[in-house]
Amino acid sequence: MMELIFLTDEKLVEALKKGDQNAFKILYDEYAPKIYGILKNYVRPNELEDALQEVFVRILKGINNFEGRSKLSTWIYRIAVNVGKDYSRNYSKEIERPMDLDSEEPETYNVQPVSDTNVKKEVFNELSYEMILEIMEQLDEDERLLIKLRDIDGLSYNEIAEIADLPLGTVKSKLHYARKKLKKLIEEANLI
Amino acid sequence: MNNTDEQMWFDFLDGKLKESQLDEHCRKLANLYYQLINCYFSCEKSILENVKLKIASQE
Numbered sequence: 543m544m545e546l547i548f549l550t551d552e553k554l555v556e557a558l559k560k561g562d563q564n565a566f567k568i569l570y571d572e573y574a575p576k577i578y579g580i581l582k583n584y585v586r587p588n589e590l591e592d593a594l595q596e597v598f599v600r601i602l603k604g605i606n607n608f609e610g611r612s613k614l615s616t617w618i619y620r621i622a623v624n625v626g627k628d629y630s631r632n633y634s635k636e637i638e639r640p641m642d643l644d645s646e647e648p649e650t651y652n653v654q655p656v657s658d659t660n661v662k663k664e665v666f667n668e669l670s671y672e673m674i675l676e677i678m679e680q681l682d683e684d685e686r687l688l689i690k691l692r693d694i695d696g697l698s699y700n701e702i703a704e705i706a707d708l709p710l711g712t713v714k715s716k717l718h719y720a721r722k723k724l725k726k727l728i729e730e731a732n733l734i
Numbered sequence: 735m736n737n738t739d740e741q742m743w744f745d746f747l748d749g750k751l752k753e754s755q756l757d758e759h760c761r762k763l764a765n766l767y768y769q770l771i772n773c774y775f776s777c778e779k780s781i782l783e784n785v786k787l788k789i790a791s792q793e
Contacts, residue, residue, distance in 0.1 A: 563790070570789075574782050579775035590778075594785045602789070671773065678774045690775050693747060693768070721747055722740075725763065728770065729735070734762050 551614040558605045570598065573615075576695060577622040583686045584626030586633070597625045612704060615697075619705040623687065630683060677727045684708075685720035692717055735759065 549557070549568070557565035577597050578590065585593045600621050608617060678686060684706065691702045702717075703710045728734070735743070743760050745751045753761060 566789075567786075570786055574785065575777045578777045578782065582775060591781045591784055594781065595788055598785065598789050599792075674770055674774050677770065686774075689771055694771060694775055718744065721744065724767065724770075725735075725740075725743065728763065728766050733766055734759065 552610065555605065555608055555610065555614060558602070566602070569601070573618050574598075577618070579690050579694065580619065580622040580687065581626050581629075583683050583690070584630040586629075589629065593625055593629055597622050600625065613701065616701055616704050619691070619697075620707075623705060623707075626683075673731065677724070677731060680727055681720060681723060684716060685723065688713065688717040689720050689724065693721075735763075 549565075554565055554569065558569060574594065578594055581590055581593045581597070597618075601618060604621070608614070612620075681689070687706060688702060691697045691705060692699075697705070699710055699713055699717075702708075703713045706713060708716070739757065739760055742751060742756060743763060746753070746756055746760065746764055747767075753764065756764060
């Protein structure tokens with residue numbers, strides 16, 4: 543078996559193109575948590591699993607055409623953002639559609655996390671997960687995306703601009719505004 | 735938070751200042767900020783495992 547743990551992107555892509563299972567596992571372990579965070583911006587909790595699967599299906603289908611013109615991470619993040627936006631657009635269409643009064647199926651969406659997570663149990667004492675959702679969902683999708691990419695994943699402004707398909711200056715100004723807005727929300731929640 | 739503190743806050747987020755250079759208020763704010771976003775974007779391991787198995791079974 544090839545030693546893939548310390549592979550460069552180039553070697554990893556090469557192995558993926560050959561259908562190497564070990565390469566897939568490395569890719570998945572590295573990117574699935576990051577992609578999940580991206581999708582959370584756009585996708586309802588009960589559809590996150592399907593959306594995550596769709597991102598990886600697109601990655602595996604598209605990897606043969608990946609030519610390395612952008613970084614592998616940028617290409618993957620872009621796929622994740624595109625899948626997320628597809629879901630979000632579909633939700634918008636649902637809202638625009640007139641309500642089906644004959645339907646017996648109640649349209650309820652679980653806005654709470656689907657299952658237990660170790661992280662939730664480690665949440666700081668003074669702030670409930672519900673409050674976190676309430677605060678974060680006052681930011682719009684782009685604002686959350688920029689905060690995720692910069693303040694959690696630590697990407698450069700240039701890479702974020704490429705992923706979010708926004709001019710560099712717009713990324714900087716929107717991120718500044720998003721951070722300021724989130725700071726204000728934290729302060730208004732009297733958590734300090 | 736006054737303008738100086740706010741600038742300190744933004745400089746910290748952009749890596750221009752270390753945590754030890756922040757005042758008490760900014761340090762608390764930074765701590766909450768990162769805990770909040772890390773919690774919000776955290777993963778559910780069961781979902782990650784489910785998807786991994788599904789994709790592996792498709793290959």
